[in-house]
Amino acid sequence: MTRKILIVDDDQKTRLLLKTYLEKNQYEVKLSHNGESFLNEFSSQVDQLSLVILDVMLPDTDGFALCKIVRQRSNVPIIMLTASSDETDRIVGLELGADDYMAKPYSPRELLARIKAILRRYAAEAPAVANRYYRFVGFTMDLVERKVVDNNGVQVALTGLDYELLKYFVEHPGEVLDRNVLSEQTRGRDVGPLDRTLDVQISRLRLLLKDDSKQFALIKTVRGAGYVFSADVSVASV
Structure with a gap:
C-alpha cells in the first residue's frame, strides 16, 4: 500500500x-x-x-x-x-x-x-498476546491497539513518539535509562550534549500522565545518569 x-x-x-x-x-x-x-x-x-x-x-x-x-x-x-x-x-x-x-x-x-x-x-508488528497489556498506577497500555487509557477508561492523547517513549519505560521499570539509549530507541539517533529534545518529550509525557512529582514521581530524573520509571508494572493478556 x-x-x-x-x-x-x-x-x-x-x-x-x-x-x-x-x-x-x-x-x-x-x-x-x-x-x-x-x-x-x-x-x-x-x-x-x-x-x-x-x-x-x-x-x-x-x-x-x-x-x-x-x-x-x-x-x-x-x-x-x-x-x-x-x-x-x-x-x-x-x-x-x-x-x-x-x-x-x-x-x-x-x-x-x-x-x-x-x-x-x-507499523511495528503487534506483540504476542501474552504481553498485550502493561498496567501501572491506574493506567493500562494496550500494545496491540497502541493506546493508553486511565483508570476511568479515558484514552490518553499520545503521539507516536510519546507512545514509543512510554513503551520503553514500562518495559524497563526501575532501570536507570541513559539519555542516548532513550533517544536511540525512540528516534533512532543519539542526542547531542546541548540537545533538549528528549527532555522536552519527557516533560510532555509527564504532563499527559499527570505525573506530579509531589505525589508519585512516575518518571524520575537521575542527575548525570538519565531517567528511571519508578512505578510497579504488571503484564497481562487480558
Whole structure:
C-alpha cells in the first residue's frame, strides 16, 4: 500500500523538489502552499494520511497552529521544518505533539530517513498476546491497539513518539535509562550534549500522565545518569 504524505510549504521550489524525490521512493505526495489549503486537504484526507510535514513559517499562519489543529483531530505522525537556528521552534513543536523536526537547510535524503524511521515505529508488528497489556498506577497500555487509557477508561492523547517513549519505560521499570539509549530507541539517533529534545518529550509525557512529582514521581530524573520509571508494572493478556 502506498503511503500518503501531505506537505505544506510556501516555497514552490521546495514543495516540488520534495514531491519529486518522495514519489521516486514510492510515496504518494499531496502539496499545500499555505495554512488554508493545508487544512482543506487535511480535512478531506485525514483518514488516508500516513504522515504530514509542516513548515513553521507560512504566509497566513504558522506550523505551530497547524500542528495543534492536526493533533486535536488525529494521531498522524508530524514532522516540522524550521528555518530558525533557535531551538525554541523545535521545542514548541515537540510540546504541541510533533514527532520530529528538521532544521533548514536539510537534504531530502535525511528527511526520507526520518520519514521511514517514524513510519517503521507506527507499523511495528503487534506483540504476542501474552504481553498485550502493561498496567501501572491506574493506567493500562494496550500494545496491540497502541493506546493508553486511565483508570476511568479515558484514552490518553499520545503521539507516536510519546507512545514509543512510554513503551520503553514500562518495559524497563526501575532501570536507570541513559539519555542516548532513550533517544536511540525512540528516534533512532543519539542526542547531542546541548540537545533538549528528549527532555522536552519527557516533560510532555509527564504532563499527559499527570505525573506530579509531589505525589508519585512516575518518571524520575537521575542527575548525570538519565531517567528511571519508578512505578510497579504488571503484564497481562487480558
